[in-house]
Amino acid sequence: MTQPLLDVDKLSVTFQLPTGPVTAVKDVSFSIAEGETLALVGESGSGKSVTSTAAMRLLPELAETTGAIRFNGENLLEVSAKRMRRVRGNDISMIFQEPMTSLNPLHRIGRQIGEVLTKHKGLKGDANRRRVLELLKQVGIPEPERRFSSYPYELSGGQRQRVMIAMALACEPKLLIADEPTTALDVTVQAQILDLLKSLQTQYGMAILFITHDLSIVRHFADHVAVMRQGEVVESGRTVDVFDAPQHDYTRMLLDAIPRGRKAPAPADAPVMLSARDVKVRFVTHRRLFGGNAYFEAVRGIDLTIRRGETLGIVGESGSGKSTLGRALLRLLESEGDIRFEESDISALDKSGMRPLRSKLQVVFQDPFGSLSPRMTVGDIISEGLKVHHPELNRRQREAEVIAALEEVALDPAMRNRYPHEFSGGQRQRIAIARALILKPELLLLDEPTSALDRSVQVRVIDLLRNLQQKYGLTYLFISHDLSVVRALSDHVLVMKEGRVIEQGPAETIFTEPAEPYTRALLKAAFLENEEVAA
């Protein structure tokens, strides 16, 4: 190997906090050659983003950096701020995870890309415009002429990420730092963006530092990989080598963290728990004084049946209406159509009519950071349902129930007086599960319960859900875009797109012999086959 393009040598980053120094990155070394892709892999909190931010010298002033980051032999930690501004954008550029927030909502996208060109290349006027249009075309934005004067809100998530890439490529950088560029996107869009990055990489001959937590992407995308844990690189090498023969226990654990196993099928003659006929949900988009309102139909007529002890997986990309359907089935949203719970029609019940049933129909939400009120203690959060449904219990009895529920989800009951912010994502999700379980529900709506969690944490939460289902004969309505998780948990699968069911059937059939092209595209984009081989 010739001289590497980027050489990170014994990099350490320490944050000087009022409470004492905290080391986020410890003695990290790796290097990237020209035109190569290195993936920095690790779970949240492993210091991978801090490392890349250090390379751009964008860390807050609290941070103390030691070691060296050499770019073409020049130590970026020592150059002047002025020189660094030229390096940023010109030689090294960056794309971020959130395409929704990394574009300025008030400027047209043509102008945002053009600004980079003006600043670094001095391109103005017509030349600027031509180059911007060329870039938009290269990143695969349809109708670049028209999109040039669009605002970011007019674009989809995938298109915004393409615009971000166009901005990053504007000055033909030698190194692109991609910080979880596809995490916020749907799987099919994710595959397109990765393909785009790959082809642009060959075209421009640039190196990519790819930061991700998703190992299946790494396998398909990176030449080299460095696995980080708690601020240290525990293993690095060629992707093939690391994946085929992981040396470190942590790498092995990460590779192993795939939801495995299949659900034991529920008896076929189990009674029907919940059934729905022709469920429709529509939202008013424009209120008009005359001539009726304009509607957006989120769910367009869905039939389904869930038997006791069964898990129905609902799969689909964002905007497919799967979460809306789940909420409508539990009557958290107004809907049309017939919904029956244990033989009785619940579709016409009002709020107070639903209240006694609420203890049987419970929900666990996606975002473990948003689903717990930050100003209530964990004990108060979990016991709230008891106050509604079992007002006869006194404080001591409620407390005993809370302790039992916390033990059920493998959390230390002594933590019930703490507030949610003191817990990690996985722990919060356990708290949310405890809040649902304490009412002894029969049907649990799980709305992407594992999406916001690290893989290894996901696997544990899935195990927990599976055990609870067995122990209490729970029925799950499991909504997810993560196909491997759905496969591990579901009896039946329902594939949704644009508010309709595209395909449904037993989980194994859907995953092994998908009939519809859309289902096949989803499965392919999820790199599922390879994971299954690995398993």
Add this chain to the structure above:
Amino acid sequence: MTSESKPYSGDNADGAPLPAGGPNPPHSHSGPNPPHSPEPETTAASAAPAGESLARDAWRRLSQNRAAMASLALLIAIVVVCVIGPWLLPWGLAEVDWNAFGTGPTLDNAHFLGTDANGRDLLTRVLYGGRISLSVALVASLVSLVIGVLYGAISGYLGGRVDNLMMRFVDIMYSLPFMFLVILLMVVFGRNIFLIYAAIGAVEWLDMARIVRGQTLALKRREFIEAAHALGVRDTKIVTRHLIPNAIGPVIIYVTLTVPKVILLESFLSFLGLGVQEPLTSWGVLISEGVDMMESAPWMLLVPSFFLAATLFCLNFLGDGLRDALDPRTR
């Protein structure tokens, strides 16, 4: 730091209890922004006795905030002095000392802070004025707090047509000229000190209602509100247990801004002859009198200004302290 910034997300083995006093800071980085590490005192807070309410918890955290506690002490001292002070002083509110017109602070005749141009004892008048100013501030802020928070939270929570109607009513109230309202009230009820409370209270809650409604609109889409719906919690409980406590930060800040506004509004009314009338006085009135005499008798401006400034200063510190104390995330 918001809840979204995942201060403690991390590679703590999931399910394993965090060590007392929070997770290990070195392992909990999730981005370039260093998370707030818990203060050492939080170990005690975390091991708090069971069933502790947010209020008691907040009080303990507030009592650890020195600036806020000092402000609270000074504030209480000002209130106590204003209430009982006038009884201890030899001079009455409208009593004229024919031997001392506009004298500076002196020990003669117990004019500790001097007299005004009419020979009335300034300290006595400042303390009487404090009663008026503080009570107007207290009542008007409470009215704006209670009505504004409830009105805003209900409007934002119910949404749709109800929200529309409730907010249009607020708009109409806004568009009424304040003076017109006061004169109208005076015509109906006659001249009365309670009129000031009513007039100021009727106007001040409008801002609060808008602020709380905005907060509520943002909060009600959060998943913990949906979770409460799924638990079957009643609407009234959702508003009082979930929405209002989570909107409290901006509310407290706004209250600390309302108090000085109200005190100044009252002096404005008095200046126009619509507020308190001679010989009764208030800090605002005293200050505006002091401004006229600034060159010949500066103490007439400085003394009431000092009391007003000290009160507002304390309120700001106390407000900041309360906001932090009521947010469990900041400890």
